[in-house]
Amino acid sequence: MKRIKDEPYFTHSVYSAFTTGIQVKCPKCHGMGIVTADEGSAYFKCTNCGYQAEKERTVYRYDVHNQCKNCGRYYRVDIEETAKQHFSALHVKCPYCGTMMSGEVHKTAEAFSYAAEINKGKEPWFGLELWFLTSFQGKPIWAINREHLTYLIDYLSADMREKPMGRGKKTQSDHLPTFMKTAKNRERIVKLLEKMQEE
Template sequence: MVTRYTDKGYFTYTANSASDQGIEVKCPQCGKLAIVKMADGEASCSCTHCNFRLQKDLRAAIYSVKLNCSECQRYFRCEIDDPQQQHFKILNVTCPHCGAINQGPVQKTIEPYGYIYKFLEDGSEPYFGYKLWYQTSYQGKLIWAINRSHLIYLIDYLSADLRQKPYTYPMRTQADHLPTFIKTAKNRDRIVTLLKRLLA
């Protein structure tokens, strides 16, 4: 009997899309399974075995002085990159239009986290850099999965006799992320065996 598999959308398994249900990694403290999630600009890692917990704010703080020049009256915004100056309440800044020195309050704004469709290409998640829980190698080349759901997808996709694109997503699909050596017919059976061992 011929088995068919309809592929998933291009962005189904990325750091962003998987961060809700969790990216499964090796705990840096005990080496057991830990879960990395991301919500509201903050990443968290929690081990399922030991008491390891870590949180990280991924939003960027931008410091700037925004005002109308006292001489030419034109509006300008000056970003403050020096960490020492960022702690001052008021700074002298130069107007980029006329060169006049102005005094203005330092304002702090929080920019949203900018990992848009971040992919995991080296077997590590992008928020803390922890190694993924599901990884193996075939002929010296790394194969990994973000989490159990992604691993099952890989097994189902590679095991099918016929793989097709969904009608609702006619352009790129999740399989477009896969390296050629994984999709090559002569390698598929052996790679599926390796992936099933990971699943077990």
């Protein structure tokens, strides 16, 4: 009888990018690449062609704030258009009286981007497709890296699944969609995962 003890909730999540990395397809050569991250940036490096990319994880707010020379009120106008955020000064309309004035564009760090979810089989920072990605009855099945893939195979093929000790904490299996945990699907899904493991 095969038993498995489930793992903590965030073991295999986008936060793995900070420790073990997320395996993805290179946008240039379609070979395997790895996305990693630290406090300030996310990084991509292809293990096949050597292509590299970096993306800042900090979210910035761009605005022009000033005192209106017509009505005398202080105002702030957010600059949403990416193309305009690169200018050092812009003409903006006072939101109170409509007077057009020139003002300096201010760039302020708002927060780190934690929009960290796998969406449609793609990692969140570069939008690159995961290396371990397949589908079962039209639904995506993926693993963020080889460790995650091994966990999925072990968990789904086990006869006994135990939660780790502790009060009702969420575990890694809570991430899995119901169709993957359904008894009638498990064997076929494990076969798909094992096939990916051979790649």
